[in-house]
Amino acid sequence: MHDETIAIHGGYDPDGTRAVAVPIYQTVAHDFVDAAHAGSVFDLEVPGFHYNRINNPTNAVLEARLAALEHGTAALSVASGAAAVSYSVLNLAAAGSNLVSTPQLYGATYTYFAHVLPSFGVEVRFAADDRAESIAACIDQRTAGVFCESVGNPAGNVVDLQAVSEVAHDRGVPLIVDNTVPTPLLCKPVDHGADVVVHSLTKFVGGHGTTTGGALVDAGRFPWSEHPERFPMYNLAEPAFHGVRFATDFPEAPYAVRARSIALRNTGATLSPFNAFLVLQGLETLSVRLARHESNARAVAEWLAGDPRVAWVGYVGFPDHPSHELARRYLGGRAPSILTFGPKGGYEAAIRFFDGVELFKRLVNLGDAKSLVAHPASTTHRQLRPEDHARAGVTPDMIRLSVGLEHVEDLIADLDRALSR
Ligand SMILES: Cc1ncc(COP(=O)(O)O)c(C=O)c1O
Numbered sequence: 001m002h003d004e005t006i007a008i009h010g011g012y013d014p015d016g017t018r019a020v021a022v023p024i025y026q027t028v029a030h031d032f033v034d035a036a037h038a039g040s041v042f043d044l045e046v047p048g049f050h051y052n053r054i055n056n057p058t059n060a061v062l063e064a065r066l067a068a069l070e071h072g073t074a075a076l077s078v079a080s081g082a083a084a085v086s087y088s089v090l091n092l093a094a095a096g097s098n099l100v101s102t103p104q105l106y107g108a109t110y111t112y113f114a115h116v117l118p119s120f121g122v123e124v125r126f127a128a129d130d131r132a133e134s135i136a137a138c139i140d141q142r143t144a145g146v147f148c149e150s151v152g153n154p155a156g157n158v159v160d161l162q163a164v165s166e167v168a169h170d171r172g173v174p175l176i177v178d179n180t181v182p183t184p185l186l187c188k189p190v191d192h193g194a195d196v197v198v199h200s201l202t203k204f205v206g207g208h209g210t211t212t213g214g215a216l217v218d219a220g221r222f223p224w225s226e227h228p229e230r231f232p233m234y235n236l237a238e239p240a241f242h243g244v245r246f247a248t249d250f251p252e253a254p255y256a257v258r259a260r261s262i263a264l265r266n267t268g269a270t271l272s273p274f275n276a277f278l279v280l281q282g283l284e285t286l287s288v289r290l291a292r293h294e295s296n297a298r299a300v301a302e303w304l305a306g307d308p309r310v311a312w313v314g315y316v317g318f319p320d321h322p323s324h325e326l327a328r329r330y331l332g333g334r335a336p337s338i339l340t341f342g343p344k345g346g347y348e349a350a351i352r353f354f355d356g357v358e359l360f361k362r363l364v365n366l367g368d369a370k371s372l373v374a375h376p377a378s379t380t381h382r383q384l385r386p387e388d389h390a391r392a393g394v395t396p397d398m399i400r401l402s403v404g405l406e407h408v409e410d411l412i413a414d415l416d417r418a419l420s421r
Pocket of ligand 1: 153
């Protein structure tokens, strides 16, 4: 089936009720048939649900749908994109190992990598930039994973996923890709070598600014058992889960099974079934929303680029954008509706513009039906040191727009008014 169809029907097999919409299973636990059944569910020998922290039938539909859209073998839904990022690393790193990352990251991811993971003994090495050569230079025997955002937020850089996955795989290391900004409808990192895909479902997938959620998708093909020393957690008997060996006991999706059994089960960033239901509603209309997001964003970018009050515009749909060629290759020539620009007059002008909008909402989300404006230097990236701002692709004058679904003339009128200030 095509993506548009999977986004509406994927992963849902109506039970006896023949309900057309995916039901919300608002239950904490499921009744076992008997002790033998309970034991085999706990041992993961038979598929089944037991306790909502770990799995839930509504969430399972969302997980199957996301896995299908991302060309993975299994997915895990979690409470937020930040939880997904966190679990994606905890699921393969341990004290003494390191993670190599591109520097252009969402602010909280950058902070987590720069300050939180190191406090638990996981070193994070930020490559000088997002090129495969720069990433290769940081990988060593203790590297547990390479991390990047397919399209950096807010920098807008498109990563050469094929080249990055090749340098990672040549060194026996899996590639984790945060695919939040393009969504699986614009980019499928697994087709370009990614081993794990991470999502904040809070953004375009949910799409209405109502629901926080996240997910991990396992491509199901990283050869964990070829690297027993680097990944003992996949190859040795797991003490936290009655001695299973994830690489060999769950060959279809060892990473996703481990993330559920170890990270989610023990630390509990569970997506509520109601939120899974809301994300499923968003997913159903994602393809049509993205088309409108895209055409509105292009019109806004073109208008800004032609306005004398604007110093620069960063929009990957423009041929002179440094990532334009990579966008043709990895986003099918399409452009996400996130764009950045700097009003003439630097930081002060950016603040005046930010304060001046009336229709655009001043906030730090993206991918909502509503148009949103953010000033990363004073919000999402505020905790970063000035030198880290530059590495993360944030400048003091940078305004980030997430262009929504309103009539584009109303959006441009609002931008015009705010720029006049
Ligand atoms: C690229 C990216 N990854 C992860 C996150 C974190 O997601 P959440 O806010 O759902 O925790 C965000 C949030 O903006 C993001 O933009």
